[in-house]
Every structure is written in structure tokens, then in C-alpha cells.
Amino acid sequence: MKLSEGVEAAIHCAATLAGVEGGATMPGAALAEQFGLSGSYLLKHLQALTAAGILESVPGPAGGYRLARAPDRISLLDIVLAVEGPQPAFRCGEIRRNGPVKLPTDAYVKPCGIKVAMLRAERAYRAALAEEKLSDIVADFMSDADPRSVAAACAFAERHQRPQKSSSPKQ
Amino acid sequence: MKLSEGVEAAIHCAATLAGVEGGATMPGAALAEQFGLSGSYLLKHLQALTAAGILESVPGPAGGYRLARAPDRISLLDIVLAVEGPQPAFRCGEIRRNGPVKLPTDAYVKPCGIKVAMLRAERAYRAALAEEKLSDIVADFMSDADPRSVAAACAFAERHQRPQKSSSPKQ
DNA sequence: GTACATGTACTCGGATACTGGGTGTCCGAGTGTCGCCGG
DNA sequence: CCGGCGACACTCGGACACCCAGTATCCGAGTACATGTAC
Numbered sequence: 001m002k003l004s005e006g007v008e009a010a011i012h013c014a015a016t017l018a019g020v021e022g023g024a025t026m027p028g029a030a031l032a033e034q035f036g037l038s039g040s041y042l043l044k045h046l047q048a049l050t051a052a053g054i055l056e057s058v059p060g061p062a063g064g065y066r067l068a069r070a071p072d073r074i075s076l077l078d079i080v081l082a083v084e085g086p087q088p089a090f091r092c093g094e095i096r097r098n099g100p101v102k103l104p105t106d107a108y109v110k111p112c113g114i115k116v117a118m119l120r121a122e123r124a125y126r127a128a129l130a131e132e133k134l135s136d137i138v139a140d141f142m143s144d145a146d147p148r149s150v151a152a153a154c155a156f157a158e159r160h161q162r163p164q165k166s167s168s169p170k171q
Numbered sequence: 172m173k174l175s176e177g178v179e180a181a182i183h184c185a186a187t188l189a190g191v192e193g194g195a196t197m198p199g200a201a202l203a204e205q206f207g208l209s210g211s212y213l214l215k216h217l218q219a220l221t222a223a224g225i226l227e228s229v230p231g232p233a234g235g236y237r238l239a240r241a242p243d244r245i246s247l248l249d250i251v252l253a254v255e256g257p258q259p260a261f262r263c264g265e266i267r268r269n270g271p272v273k274l275p276t277d278a279y280v281k282p283c284g285i286k287v288a289m290l291r292a293e294r295a296y297r298a299a300l301a302e303e304k305l306s307d308i309v310a311d312f313m314s315d316a317d318p319r320s321v322a323a324a325c326a327f328a329e330r331h332q333r334p335q336k337s338s339s340p341k342q
Numbered sequence: 343g344t345a346c347a348t349g350t351a352c353t354c355g356g357a358t359a360c361t362g363g364g365t366g367t368c369c370g371a372g373t374g375t376c377g378c379c380g381g
Numbered sequence: 382c383c384g385g386c387g388a389c390a391c392t393c394g395g396a397c398a399c400c401c402a403g404t405a406t407c408c409g410a411g412t413a414c415a416t417g418t419a420c
Contacts, residue, residue: 036271044404128291152270212365215366
């Protein structure tokens with residue numbers, strides 16, 4: 001039961017990207033600098049988010065990443081699943097069948113009760129994660145966090161975002 | 172987000188031990204055979220359960236493991252935490268502080284909103300796991316599972332449990 | 343002066359090493375039992 | 382025949398290798414802009 005470090009980075013990046021204007025993008029290198037990470041490595045996770053349809057990538061100069069949809073339609077579950085993969089945390093190896101007593105296969109049509117219980121709890125986890133919207137994260141940060149921190153984040157976003165001329169119809 | 176394989180084995184072992192009489196024990200080697208696992212390896216997890224106070228170990232011949240308390244007072248959360256460790260799945264590395272802009276430490280007294288959100292979801296997960304009692308797992312297995320599977324499990328338990336003469340006051 | 347071709351700089355993307363936790367295995371410590379010996 | 386002693390067998394417990402996912406890094410592909418040249 002351990003999430004990879006990339007999850008934290010991915011969420012922070014998504015939250016940062018939620019602060020830039022509509023069509024503007026921010027290079028992965030800037031995001032990496034923002035959090036003191038290796039740019040080359042952070043790209044790996046940004047690519048995962050892009051593949052999952054959470055981010056969009058724009059190549060070339062003045063390119064970068066931006067959110068693919070509104071922050072209130074992005075949940076922490078989406079990000080976690082994109083980085084960690086969709087498979088559940090509990091993997092049932094069906095070890096109940098590995099005993100020395102070999103029962104016919106049709107004795108195991110009923111699913112393993114332990115698996116059912118574990119997945120039921122995991123559904124609760126995912127439901128709770130799905131309730132945590134990226135927009136709420138950002139809103140709470142803007143209102144509750146230390147003003148200096150907010151100002152620094154906004155300044156950084158302002159400085160590194162690159163407005164897209166083609167896609168953004170003038171702001 | 173991936174639980175170790177040992178969790179599945181630990182839960183199965185605990186469920187099996189819930190089926191033996193009060194003071195009786197079952198050797199770890201028997202449990203390993205029951206699930207086709209390496210005995211030496213399974214001990215590692217059984218030791219973790221023992222250290223967490225979920226199981227009791229009896230050394231010497233006729234020794235083995237048994238539940239340390241009633242199955243209705245053992246939840247899947249207890250077992251998962253014993254095997255995986257108590258630390259939460261989401262580890263906040265405070266990467267928000269790693270940026271090039273160095274703010275004073277007192278700008279970060281408020282906890283990271285992302286951490287708060289992640290841990291809130293994780294609390295839901297743990298609460299759901301805490302609701303899954305080992306007694307329910309066993310009861311569901313006894314009533315719902317295939318009769319042949321139940322019979323095999325009972326026969327195995329009957330064959331391998333070793334009644335403790337000292338602690339069990341004659342059954 | 344304008345339009346086109348070319349070179350450059352910047353971006354993302356995928357392929358390639360390194361490392362730590364989990365997995366798997368081994369040998370040693372402790373304990374109860376059985377057998378043997380002495381009384 | 383009974384009690385004490387010693388060796389044995391079985392158990393758990395901790396310490397030691399192996400392997401894969403995650404971590405970290407590099408180089409290559411693609412695109413937009415800037416520049417230089419021809420018309």
C-alpha cells in the first residue's frame with residue numbers, strides 16, 4: 001500500500017496548470033523547476049497524464065502542457081489512476097486454489113470472499129478520491145494558504161505560461 | 172497504489188486460523204502448504220501479524236500460530252497495516268517548498284492542501300477496511316462458498332490443528 | 343520590399359541504466375517430548 | 382517401579398541473496414520562429 005512519488009508531482013503539476021489561462025501552456029521544464037524535480041523525469045508522469053486525457057501537450061517552441069478539460073471535471077482519482085495504472089491495489093492471486101487438495105474448477109465459480117471485501121473497501125477509496133476535484137484543491141489553496149505562497153505561485157505561473165496564438169481567440 | 176502479495180496470504184491465513192478451536196494452534200508450514208506457498212517466506216508475514224498482536228505464536232513441538240483475539244475484533248485494516256506498515260500510502264514530500272523561490276519556513280505552517288485531500292480519501296479507505304471483520308469473511312465463506320471448498324478447508328483445519336494442553340481447559 | 347527557403351532553438355517523446363522495497367531462501371535459537379539411566 | 386537427566390525433533394525467529402517496479406537520465410523526433418537570400 002504505497003503510492004509512487006510521481007503521484008504527488010502529478011497532482012501539484014495539475015494544480016499549477018489549473019492556474020494558467022484558458023489556452024496557455026507551460027513547459028514541463030518550468031513545472032520541474034517549480035518543484036525542484038528533474039525535468040526529464042517529470043515528463044514521464046506528464047506523458048502519463050497526457051495519455052489519460054487529463055493534459056494536452058503542444059510541441060515546438062512556445063509549447064508545453066495545459067489541462068485538457070476544466071478543473072472541476074478533473075478528480076484526484078483521475079490523476080492517481082493515470083499515474084499508477086487502473087488495476088486495483090489488491091491483486092487476488094487465487095491462492096485458495098493452490099492447496100494440495102485439488103478441487104474441480106467449478107468449485108471456484110463463486111469469487112473469493114476476501115477479494116470481494118478488499119475490492120469493496122477499495123471502491124470506497126476511489127469514490128472518496130473521485131470527490132476530490134482539482135478545482136476544490138486550487139480554490140482551497142487560493143483562500144486558505146499563506147498569501148506569500150499564493151503570490152509566489154501566481155507570479156511563477158504568470159512568468160512561465162505561454163499563450164497560444166492559434167487556439168486562444170485573444171484571451 | 173499496489174498492495175504487496177503478502178497481504179492476500181496474511182488474510183487467508185488469518186481466516187484459516189479463525190476456523191480452529193480456541194486454544195489450538197496451527198504450524199506455519201501447514202498454512203504454507205494450504206496455499207502452495209514457501210513456508211520460510213510465509214513466516215515473514217506471520218511474524219508481522221504476531222508483532223502487531225493479531226496472532227500469537229507458540230514455540231516448540233505442537234506449537235504454531237493462533238489468533239490473539241476473537242475474529243470479530245480483527246478487521247482487514249489490522250491485517251493490512253500489520254503487513255504493509257502503518258504509514259499512509261500517500262507520502263507528501265513537501266515538494267511545494269522545493270521551488271527556486273525560497274519562502275520563509277513560517278509560510279508553510281498550513282498543511283499542503285493536496286496532502287490533506289489525499290489523506291482524507293485514505294481515511295475513507297481505512298474506515299471501509301476497518302468495517303470488514305474477519306468474522307464476517309469466515310461467516311460468508313461458510314454460508315456462501317461451494318460446499319466442497321468449505322468441507323476441504325474444514326478437513327484441513329481439523330487435520331493440522333494441534334490442541335494446546337496447557338492453555339485450553341479441555342476444549 | 344516581399345516571399346520563400348533554410349537554419350536554429352525550443353518543445354515533447356521514447357528508449358536506456360540505476361536503485362530500493364518486496365520476494366524468496368537459508369541457517370540459527372528456543373522449547374516440549376521422548377527415551378535412557380540411575381536410584 | 383519411579384524420578385531425574387540428556388538427546389532429539391519440531392517449532393518460530395532473524396539474517397542473507399535475488400528480482401522487478403519505480404526512479405533517474407539521456408538522446409532523438411517534431412514544430413514554430415527567426416534569419417538570410419532571391420525575385
